Amino acid sequence: MAKYTFEEIKELLLKSINEDHIEAELRLIFKNKSNEYMIVIYDDHCSFERCGSIDEQTIADYKTLDEMYKAQQVDDIILERDWNNIIEFECLDFEMSGYWE
Numbered sequence: 001m002a003k004y005t006f007e008e009i010k011e012l013l014l015k016s017i018n019e020d021h022i023e024a025e026l027r028l029i030f031k032n033k034s035n036e037y038m039i040v041i042y043d044d045h046c047s048f049e050r051c052g053s054i055d056e057q058t059i060a061d062y063k064t065l066d067e068m069y070k071a072q073q074v075d076d077i078i079l080e081r082d083w084n085n086i087i088e089f090e091c092l093d094f095e096m097s098g099y100w101e
Contacts, residue, residue, distance in 0.1 A: 002086045006079065009089070010065045012099050013041040024093040027051070031087045033075055039068070050074045 009026065016024040026039045036051040046065050050058045050073075062068035069079045094100050 002084050002089075004089055006069055006083055009039075010069075012091075012094055013039065013046070013065060015099070016093060016097060017041045017043060020097055022093050022097065024091055026094070027088075027090040028086050029088040029090075030077070030082065030085045032085055033077070035075065037073075037077070039065075041065070048073050048077075048079075 013024055013026065016022040023043075024041050028037045028039065030037070035056065038047075038049045038051055040047045040049065045061050045063055046068055047059050047061045048068050048071075049060075050056060058074045060068075060071070060073060062071065072078050091100075
């Protein structure tokens, strides 16, 4: 079971951009994937990214977090299906804003 639900993460991402004007970068680690991934929130969209070397990096942009949650991502990740495979959440922006420790 993931430490946070999608709804909890969505609330924090929207708070960071709408109230604090911070383009938060949330790092995700999945138990069954060797790469790290990132969700980034912007004023007018969000993205799901695979981290790594230049050749490994991918970015997919979405209008909403809900759209991103349901879409098939790189490495056959569908957040709606695979959320409970997330074993680590890290967001320095959330820590600095006092959203979590």
